[in-house]
Amino acid sequence: MRLQAIRSALLAWYGSARRDLPWRRTSDPYAIWISEVMLQQTRAAAVIPYYERFLRAFPNAAALARAPQEQVLAMWAGLGYYSRARNLQKAARQIVESGEFPRDYDSIRALPGVGDYTAAAIASIAFHQPCAAIDGNVRRVAARLAGSNEAGDLPPRLLDRADPGRWNQAMMELGATVCLPRAPKCGECPIARFCAANSRHAQHEFPAKRARPHPIRLRRTLLLIRRGEKILFTPSARVKGFWDLPETIPGARIGAQLGHFRHTILHRHYRFTLRLAEAKKIPPAGRWFDPGQWAAIPLSTTAKKALRLAP
DNA sequence: AAAGCGTGGGT
DNA sequence: TACCCAAGCTT
Missing domain, CATH: 1.10.340.30 (Hypothetical protein; domain 2)
Structure with missing residues (x-):
């Protein structure tokens, strides 16, 4: 050579x-x-x-x-x-x-x-x-x-x-x-x-290609729960250390569907539905953040995509 | 040492 | 739409 x-x-x-x-x-x-x-x-x-x-x-x-x-x-x-x-x-x-x-x-x-x-x-x-x-x-x-x-x-x-x-x-x-x-x-x-x-x-x-894990398709619902300007977030179920919208809250009243979006995490393909909801009791890990705080906290990509659908 | 870890752009 | 895969590292 x-x-x-x-x-x-x-x-x-x-x-x-x-x-x-x-x-x-x-x-x-x-x-x-x-x-x-x-x-x-x-x-x-x-x-x-x-x-x-x-x-x-x-x-x-x-x-x-x-x-x-x-x-x-x-x-x-x-x-x-x-x-x-x-x-x-x-x-x-x-x-x-x-x-x-x-x-x-x-x-x-x-x-x-x-x-x-x-x-x-x-x-x-x-x-x-x-x-x-x-x-x-x-x-x-x-x-x-x-x-x-x-x-x-x-x-x-x-x-x-x-x-x-x-x-x-x-x-x-x-x-x-x-x-x-x-x-x-x-x-x-x-x-x-x-x-x-x-x-x-x-x-x-070249190069030889490697095998990939086969894709898994999943559906999830995220809840948009408001208190004035603030929105309720819970620790992400998917990405450690990040805040996301809650998926389920015991006793919550589920309301109108606000839209859908897709999100892929490695080989997991999610289809998310965003719904309005109201909750009397919120989970102890939940926290309320207003839009002014969103840039300063670790917000999951799914939460960001969902918030774009919020009226 | 195989498997887990995110997301977005290109085809 | 579906699949590929990118200036890899850790356990």
Whole structure:
């Protein structure tokens, strides 16, 4: 494999074709860490507004460490995989405790919520350490390049030791914009001439696809219970740490149907019906929030969708 | 080590 | 509509 020729071709392409993403304008390890955690299993386009708001609210590890967890979850609401937000804050407290952001791969890897990929990304981008960051994009690019689903040794061999952070981002950018999972744009690919899969017209064979759990369809009713401007919320039955509209309240009088919406949580496909209701006795865990408070509390996505239907 | 964890955009 | 799957980590 012509490693140096591949490096030159990909880096030349990255120099001219990369997207302008906000986390590429910083060299602050804290900001790079936040962006990498937000990007776990999440598209760049979805991350951008969250990244900007989060850094404004919590500009450094100390600010994140001292914030109430409710405020951190409220900022994360809608981004998904909420254990990321809890781990982020746990890690921020460790960083403040230790006095500085960890600078080497092993110490970064030891932070809660940071696995092999994220540690390598931070170490290479923020600290110029020679670590290959291997995410889903890089695995796919490597598998096609080598024409094999056992190409795990390729990313570290290919890593550009002169600028590992830039190299890792170039590999991921190629996977995210050109070497796409279902319909790769091989005609636009700067390294197609080195690609074993492309030469055999076998791009679709890589990577091997995994089995998925079969979908489950569910129906649920949410209740809209008002007291003046305030609405009754209860702890979410689906997403830990979030507030949702109640589903059932003993003795409640169920009234008019206000609308429907769909919501999927992993393989569970819900169809929700929103109904007006009145309740004499409310559950002890219930709390009343008016619209002015909704931005400051962790509100589940189902509650947000339901409230859009409320007259 | 397989399974659980969210959501939204693309096809 | 239905399905795919994304800059993964934890237990």
